[in-house]
Amino acid sequence: MSKWIPLTLACLFHLVAVTVNAATGPDWIRDFEKGKQIAKSEKKDLFLLFTGHGWCYHCELLDQAIFQKQEFVDTMSKQYVFVELDFNFGNTPEEKKRETRFRQLQSHYLAPGAPTVVLTDSDGKPYAFLTGYDNKTSLQDYLNLVTTAQKAKTKRDALFTAAAAESGTSRANLLSHALDSIRPQLGDIDERGDEPLLHFYKDTVEEILDLTDNTGSIANKYISLRNSRTAWIADNAVFDKLKYFDSQKDYAGAIKFVDESLKTIKNEKVRWQLEMTRQAYLEWGDQFEQALANCQRLLALDEIPEDSREAFLNREAFNLFRLNRIDEGIAHINQRLRDAGSDKAKRLKLFNWQIQLMHNRAPVEKSIEACQRYRNETKRGTDDWLQATYFLALELRRAERHLQALKVIKEFLAEDRTSYQLLDAAESLIALKRDQEAADVLEEARSLIQPLKTSPRKSEVDEYQRLSKTIDKLTRSMSNRSVPQ
Incomplete structure (x- = not known):
């Protein structure tokens, strides 16, 4: 599960196949401290959800596909108290205070994106993260992830208990094994924005180092982790500095800062993140000609990583459409569809992107044709089919072909x-x-x-x-x- 978007984004995602109806599912508590109190009294763990209803597509998918299933509620409510932190805020003083509390919890729990689920014990100490949501993840897959996390926590607690009866290097060894048992469940520094073990288990790490006098293989593991964290922070400090430009919507200043940073930063991963950040600022500033040229410059580089290549190809198509170079945009996507060959997943992603770019921009009959092609490659009832059907109905209405639009909408309604x-x-x-x-x-x-x-x-x-x-x-x-x- 890897699809999530930053909780700091203020953009509204248009939901198509997933729309908002009254939620069922768990009995969510929306006060973190109250949730902790109930967890302690009922001897349960916390299921802490950072979400963004109404603007986060994958949050809605996760809610409908997993959380609203009765099997999920029946299974999980025996072990967890459910706490939902929904990042939608009003302008009243009470709402401002709620936002401040939620942002503090977001920072503490290293949850930069939505949806993020944090599994914690009743004290609020995390032992696993479930980040994002991919619609290929079934309910059973999700429950299996939780079961794996619970096993890791059980092992952690058993090792902590055993360590309590020991001292010196023996105690340090047991404490280290306890941390090892949950470390894979916590994610890495790139996902969390900080090293999870050093952030959440700082006292345990310091005790291990004290018990070993900062020497030996056990100590070296955590000293190395600290050094890696220091290097990561140095490499990524540029992104913290960009937050000021974001707050001021100073996109020109941000681009200048990125250009200066690229002259000195050697870490290739950070460099490509900065290149994508520069691309975003160009587009946010409505500099679509420059944004298109930037894409094409980067795509011409031999050393571009494959994931970056796909991302910049998508931005190239986006900017072609924003510049009303519609035929070029359509040809761009169609060539990529030919290149994708029989790769079904890649083709569906491309079709999805194409119809969103063409909607209300391309000649309506061409948009209808693209929607029909997309729909023909899907299976009825799937998310892709719903997406294609939804857009096909929109485009038929745009063409004032209401009888056909009505027929298509009825097909959608029969499924959802x-x-x-x-x-x-x-x-x-x-x-x-x-x-x-x-x-x-x-x-x-x-x-x-x-x-x-x-x-x-x-x-x-x-x-x-x-x-x-x-x-x-x-x-x-x-x-x-x-x-x-």
């Missing part, structure tokens, strides 16, 4: 009956002057979103208000039409 698609169906029915059917669909949508009104999640309350306004607007459009002119 969500409020957004009901509203899309109503819009096409209104265009076809089938007002009674439209009214029935709008009533169903209104009923479907009603639980959102009293949700403890701010994002769901906001969603309720947005969808209610859309329902009211569509209802008025029928009423206005029925009034004699």
Whole structure:
């Protein structure tokens, strides 16, 4: 599971196959300290979730595919107290205080992205992270990951207990083995933004070093870890300095700073991260010509890593479309589809990217064709099929082919009956002057979103208000039409 986005991003991701309906699933507690108290009293661990409902696509996927499953709730509630920290904040003083608390917990728990799950004991000490979510991860896969983490914690605790009866090097050895048992579950410094063992188990590491007088193989392991952390911090310090430019939205200043940093930084991984950061600043500053040239410059380099190559190819396509060089953008993606050959996963990613880039930019008939090609390569009911079907319906409506759009929307609704698609169906029915059917669909949508009104999640309350306004607007459009002119 590797798909997550930074919790500091303020952008809103348009959710298509996954839309917001009233959440079921665990009985989430939204106060960390209260969650800890309950965990202690019930002798359970904490299942601590950092999430972003309404703007984080993979958070919604994880919620619907895993957390809302009854088997998950039944299995996990025996062992965990569920705490949800949802990174959606209002502008009231209370909301500002809540954001401050959540940001402090985010920093303490080294959770830079969403979704991130931290498994902790009742004292709040982490023993495993489940980072991101990939829709190929089944419920059983997820439960297996938790089981593996629990086994590591059990081993940790047994070794800590054994160490309590020992002293000197023998105690240090047992403490070190205890840390070794959970270290693979904590992630690495690149994922966490700090070395997890040195951050969460600082006292244990210091005790090991004291017990060994900072000499020998056990001590050397942690001395080496400290040195690696120091080097990593030095290499990545540039990204901390960029936070100032981000806060000021000074993209020109940020680009200048990146260019100066690239002259001195030798670490290749950091260099390519900086190159991608520079690319982002160019695009955020609407410098699409320069951004396109930057992509093409980097793609011409022989030493570009493969993952960076794919990322910059995507940015090249993005900037072609932003510059309204539509035919070049389409040709770019089509060539990559040919290059992908029979690689199904790669082809589906490319189709997905293509239809998002073409939507509302390319000539509508070309967009319809791209959506149909995408859909033809998918299996009905899968996320890719839902994505392709959703965009196909949008493009058919854009072309005012409402009968065809309605047929496609009904296929979607047969697989996933969500409020957004009901509203899309109503819009096409209104265009076809089938007002009674439209009214029935709008009533169903209104009923479907009603639980959102009293949700403890701010994002769901906001969603309720947005969808209610859309329902009211569509209802008025029928009423206005029925009034004699």
